[in-house]
Amino acid sequence: MTYDFDKIIDRSGSGDLKHGVLQERYGRSDLLPLWVADMDFETPRFITDALRQRLEHSLFGYTVVPDVLWTSITQWIQDHHQWDVKRQWLTYIPGIVKGIGMAINVFVKEDEKVIIQPPVYHPFRLTPEGNGRQVVYNPLKEVGGTYEMDFEQLAEVADDKCRLLILSNPHNPAGICWSRETLQRLAHFCYEHHIIVISDEIHADMALFGHQHVPFASVSDEAAQISITFGAPSKTFNIAGIVSSYAIVPNDTLRRRFYTWLEANELNDPPLFSPIATIAAYTQQGEDYRRQMLGYIEENIRFVEDYCREHLPRINPWRPQASFLVWLDCRELGLSHDALVDLFVNRAHLALNDGAMFGIGGSGFMRLNVGTPRAILRQALEQLRAAIAQNV
Known part of the structure; x- marks a missing residue:
């Protein structure tokens, strides 16, 4: 089976954390959320089919x-x-x-x-x-x-x-x-x-x-x-x-x-x-899904690297050896912690995890979740590019 990781899933009405607490945690709800560590891909069908089969026995x-x-x-x-x-x-x-x-x-x-x-x-x-x-x-x-x-x-x-x-x-x-x-x-x-x-x-x-x-x-x-x-x-x-x-x-x-x-x-x-x-x-088909998903994640990481190299040269994405999380080194922007958060949240309208929350050594970084369709990732980086251009 070929999985469609470009498919955009509307998560509204599902009670998902990623969207549901934006106002509470970021002070506004009009943000593109790329923070909490779950992916925006559909759970593979072989899992939902197994759950659905059990639901047919309604006890x-x-x-x-x-x-x-x-x-x-x-x-x-x-x-x-x-x-x-x-x-x-x-x-x-x-x-x-x-x-x-x-x-x-x-x-x-x-x-x-x-x-x-x-x-x-x-x-x-x-x-x-x-x-x-x-x-x-x-x-x-x-x-x-x-x-x-x-x-x-x-x-x-x-x-x-x-x-x-x-x-x-x-x-x-x-x-x-x-x-x-x-x-x-x-x-x-x-x-x-x-x-x-x-x-x-x-x-x-x-x-x-x-x-x-x-x-x-x-x-x-x-x-x-x-x-x-x-x-x-x-x-x-x-x-x-x-x-x-x-x-x-x-x-x-x-x-x-x-x-x-x-x-x-x-x-x-x-x-x-x-x-x-x-x-x-x-x-079941877990290994096939895993390989395809990781291949897509690798391409998303390359996309972030290429985009930053061409359009955001003062942001350096550290290439992860595992997971769908990219550690963005934003220190060359020369911003304080509060100013960096303001850039991402209030100017770029993005919700990421700021590096300071991870403790010593995290200041000046942002954690980006790339487990999302590439169109969303492109939109996020373009919003960030526009915000930095306005901030210069």
């Missing part, structure tokens, strides 16, 4: 979790990432950010600390802070249009109160597929310092331009013994509204402690439609 009582859910996840991971995940390592979780919060409450005492590596997905900071835990910053180092981990600084800030490090793998917002060597070094450090690593791998299946995602827990035995991996089909197949996340914990002690808590609170039971959507994504 929605308690259900059991089918075994094929777990075999579909483990086979998909084996096929795509060469990681042999055992069935007993797996459980459902009701969302990755929720999972982070749950792990913090299970493993981090109120006087203990959580390490994050900014600039990074902002709930990595907000979730521990909201749960009353102190956040320790291990900022990434900017090197030639990408980031590297700063292990020297990590050694300086990681004291005996640090219990957890939250890893973005692939990295959000810069789209980095961390190398095996980097992950091994991180695993060794955290293992030696008795620090658990939560690896958020929600963009794992969206590696681009020949890059390869490496699961953190797969790089060494040390990594496996300290890791809690979170994943989901939601980004790849555009089903974020169908909460379909899962956790993978190889270490028996960590797993028993975490999963016992989840089970006691009935947080490990997926709602009816989550297994149906996940199984359809991972066992």
